Amino acid sequence: MLHMVAPDAGQRTETTVPAAVLAALAAELDRHFVEAGRTLASAVGAVQRVIGALDGVTHAIDAEAATESVADLRAVAQRLTTLPAAQAERDAELSAIATQLGVIRARVLEMRDTLRLLEIYGPNIKIAASGEAVFVDFVDGMLHRLQQGEQHIAHILAELSTLAAGITRGSAASTRLLAEGAKVVPEVPDRLEHDAAALDGYRETLRRGAAELAAAARTVAKRVGSALHALQVGDSTRQRIEHVAATLAYADVAERDGDAGVGAHLRALAAAQTLSLAADFAAGAAQLGDALRAIGDETERLLTLNAAMAEGDGGDPLGELDRDVAAVSALTEQLHDADRDTDALVRLTTDSLDGLAQRCDGLRLIRRDVGDMAVNTRLLCRRFGVMGRAVAVVAVEVGTCATQLDRATAAITGALEAMSASGATIAASHRSRGGATGHRLALAAEVIREGHATSERGIRDGEGEARALIAELRAANAVLERPLALASEVAAIGEQLGAQGIRVADTLPGAGDAALRALLDQVAANYTMAAERDVHTGFLLPGMEPLTEESEEEDGLF
Numbered sequence: 105m106l107h108m109v110a111p112d113a114g115q116r117t118e119t120t121v122p123a124a125v126l127a128a129l130a131a132e133l134d135r136h137f138v139e140a141g142r143t144l145a146s147a148v149g150a151v152q153r154v155i156g157a158l159d160g161v162t163h164a165i166d167a168e169a170a171t172e173s174v175a176d177l178r179a180v181a182q183r184l185t186t187l188p189a190a191q192a193e194r195d196a197e198l199s200a201i202a203t204q205l206g207v208i209r210a211r212v213l214e215m216r217d218t219l220r221l222l223e224i225y226g227p228n229i230k231i232a233a234s235g236e237a238v239f240v241d242f243v244d245g246m247l248h249r250l251q252q253g254e255q256h257i258a259h260i261l262a263e264l265s266t267l268a269a270g271i272t273r274g275s276a277a278s279t280r281l282l283a284e285g286a287k288v289v290p291e292v293p294d295r296l297e298h299d300a301a302a303l304d305g306y307r308e309t310l311r312r313g314a315a316e317l318a319a320a321a322r323t324v325a326k327r328v329g330s331a332l333h334a335l336q337v338g339d340s341t342r343q344r345i346e347h348v349a350a351t352l353a354y355a356d357v358a359e360r361d362g363d364a365g366v367g368a369h370l371r372a373l374a375a376a377q378t379l380s381l382a383a384d385f386a387a388g389a390a391q392l393g394d395a396l397r398a399i400g401d402e403t404e405r406l407l408t409l410n411a412a413m414a415e416g417d418g419g420d421p422l423g424e425l426d427r428d429v430a431a432v433s434a435l436t437e438q439l440h441d442a443d444r445d446t447d448a449l450v451r452l453t454t455d456s457l458d459g460l461a462q463r464c465d466g467l468r469l470i471r472r473d474v475g476d477m478a479v480n481t482r483l484l485c486r487r488f489g490v491m492g493r494a495v496a497v498v499a500v501e502v503g504t505c506a507t508q509l510d511r512a513t514a515a516i517t518g519a520l521e522a523m524s525a526s527g528a529t530i531a532a533s534h535r536s537r538g539g540a541t542g543h544r545l546a547l548a549a550e551v552i553r554e555g556h557a558t559s560e561r562g563i564r565d566g567e568g569e570a571r572a573l574i575a576e577l578r579a580a581n582a583v584l585e586r587p588l589a590l591a592s593e594v595a596a597i598g599e600q601l602g603a604q605g606i607r608v609a610d611t612l613p614g615a616g617d618a619a620l621r622a623l624l625d626q627v628a629a630n631y632t633m634a635a636e637r638d639v640h641t642g643f644l645l646p647g648m649e650p651l652t653e654e655s656e657e658e659d660g661l662f
Contacts, residue, residue, distance in 0.1 A: 122597045122604075123352040126378070129590060129597075130345040136587040137338030143580040144332050147399075150573040151325040154406070154566050158321065161314040161562035174300050174307075174552065177425075181296035187285045191278050193533060197526040198278070201453065202271050204519040204526070208460070209264050211512040211519070215467060216257045218505050218512070219250050222474060225498055225505075226250075229481065232494040238484060239495060246477050253470040260463045267456045270448065292428055299425045303552060310559050313413035317566060320406045324573070327402055331395035331580075337388025338587065340633060344381040345594070347630045348374045354623050355605070365612045366620045371605025373627070373643045378598030380639045386591035393588060396581055403574050410567045425552065453527035457520060464516055471509035478503035607643055621645055 183190070226243045233239035351374040359367035481499035485492030611617045624644065628651055631637055637651040644650065 122601050123349050123356075125597060126345050126349050126352075126594075129594065130342045130349070133338050133342045133345070133587050133590070136583050137335060137342070140338075140580045140583045141332070141335055143576050143583060144328055144335065147328050147573055147576040147580070148325065148332075150569050150576055151321055151328060154321040154569040154573065155318055155325070157562045157566040157569060158314045158318040161559045161566070162311060162318070172551075174303055177296060177300045177303070177552070181293040181300065184285070184293035184296070185290055187289055188282065190533065191282055191285075194530055195275065195278050197530050198271055198274050200526045201523050202268070204523045205264055205268055205271070207519040208516050208523075209261070211515045212257055212260050212264070215509055215512045216254070218508050219253045219257070219470075222502065222505050223247060223250050225502055229495055229498050232491070232498055233488070234491055236488065236491070239481075242477070242481065242484070246473075249470055249473045253467060256463045256466045256470070260460060260467075263456050263459050263463070267452060270452045295424075295428045299428055302424065306556075310413070310556075310563075313409065314559075314562075317406065317409050317413065320402060320409055321566075321570075324399060324402045324406060327395060327399040331392060331399060334388060334392040334395045337385060337392060341381055341385045341388070341594075343632055344377065344384075344636060347627070347636060348377050348381070350630055351377065351627050352601075354627060358619065358623065363612075363616050363619060365608055365616050366623060368605045369608045369612075369620055369643065370623060370627070371601055372607040373605075373624075373640065375598050375601035375605055376639050376642065377636060378601055379595060380635060382591050382595035382598055384635060385594060389588040389591055392584070396577065396584070399577055400574070400581075403570060403577060406570045407567065407574070410563065410570055413563055453523065453530075457524050457527065460520055464513065464520065467509070467516075468513050471506060471513050474502065474509060475506035478506050608645070611645060617645070621648060624648065 226247045229243050230240055351370050355367040355370035355374065358364075358370065478499055481502060482496055485496040485499060488495070608620070612620055624640075628637070628640055631640065631651070641650055
């Protein structure tokens with residue numbers, strides 16, 4: 105049976121030094137690793153802000169308004185390119201409307217002349233009828249209807265004048281528009297098409313760059329998570345050091361009580377635990393160092409990607425767009441005026457056609473009434489002998505007027521239908537080209553400009569957050585530089601402790617055996633890690649039960 109002789113008083117004083125050093129190391133580890141944990145937790149927030157900024161870039165690029173604005177840019181370029189042909193088509197329709205207006209005006213004036221002639225025939229019928237009451241009443245009714253016809257004609261002529269003025273304005277605007285277009289078409293519209301293609305390429309480059317940056321940022325986030333997990337080595341090491349210090353305290357008490365063998369056995373256990381935790385700490389510190397270096401590498405890559413994305417290919421698609429939009433500003437203003445005039449002309453034509461149709465319906469009724477008057481007059485004449493024959497002569501002339509009115513009304517109806525077709529053609533062509541070109545171009549350019557400003561702001565914000573992340577990681581490295589180098593110091597303490605204690609081979613004499621068994625159980629009760637129990641098992645005395653794991657208390661590392 106082997107047991108230790110108690111060291112003298114001087115030796116016992118010397119053996120307390122490692123416990124104090126270990127306590128200081130535990131405090132230092134706790135302080136540094138807690139600070140590093142806070143720093144890495146802050147780094148997680150920085151990474152999320154980087155990802156958020158880059159997601160904002162992607163959202164701005166893919167926004168529906170941005171996509172539609174580039175499409176509008178192409179649509180405007182296409183409209184400017186086809187401007188001469190479109191205006192020629194519009195001018196042809198305007199000319200057709202003007203021609204039909206002339207036809208209608210001539211026929212309406214013809215109808216007015218006919219109605220005025222009929223007004224002369226009215227008194228003639230009265231005279232020829234020698235004031236016969238039935239003829240007088242008949243003529244008075246006819247004159248009343250003729251006056252209504254005159255009113256219709258006056259309104260029609262006013263409508264025609266208004267519409268003719270609108271056609272004149274439309275033709276003048278078309279002339280100005282073609283003159284302005286000749287200055288920039290097709291060069292500037294071609295440049296707008298090029299701008300749209302360049303913007304598509306620029307947006308795709310931003311989209312790919314933002315996706316690559318976000319992927320790199322998410323990799324950094326994973327690395328930070330790994331580092332936070334590896335950071336647990338500090339807490340587990342601190343706990344194990346505290347357990348070693350507690351074991352040494354038990355040893356000091358035993359030695360003061362004169363139980364040197366108990367103290368020596370506990371010191372040997374403390375030495376073994378210290379050497380074990382030093383080795384585990386060295387391995388965990390290496391993992392943490394690798395994790396931190398991996399974060400640094402990924403973050404540097406993030407900055408490199410961000411810088412490359414910010415630099416781009418040296419092009420300035422937004423600047424080129426602004427210059428080209430400015431180059432066609434006068435033309436688009438003319439287009440805006442032309443669009444406005446076209447809208448007004450379409451409304452005017454539609455309203456005028458409605459009004460003219462209603463007035464012409466009134467003229468058709470008057471024409472019918474005049475025809476009825478001629479027939480009725482001839483029928484009345486048969487009842488009045490010689491006087492009737494005199495009135496019948498005038499009735500024949502009234503019938504001729506009715507025929508003239510019929511021909512004029514038919515011509516007016518045909519002209520109105522032709523005008524309606526031309527107006528519909530202008531309206532359809534205007535709708536197909538989108539209209540409001542000047543406003544569409546300005547709005548498209550503004551939406552594109554705002555979207556790219558948001559994107560570039562996101563890139564700048566992402567770069568700023570990445571630099572903040574690097575600063576956080578450097579701070580974490582600086583905080584951990586000292587504690588990560590402590591493994592060798594801890595191992596040296598373990599060696600020193602090993603020189604001060606020895607494991608008993610079997611049992612101790614007397615009460616020492618029971619005391620040691622009790623103290624070993626007390627020491628084991630403090631353990632929270634499997635590695636501690638594994639070491640402790642080697643110091644159990646014969647007959648002591650091996651320690652069982654308490655998985656709910658494990659940290660999963662050792």
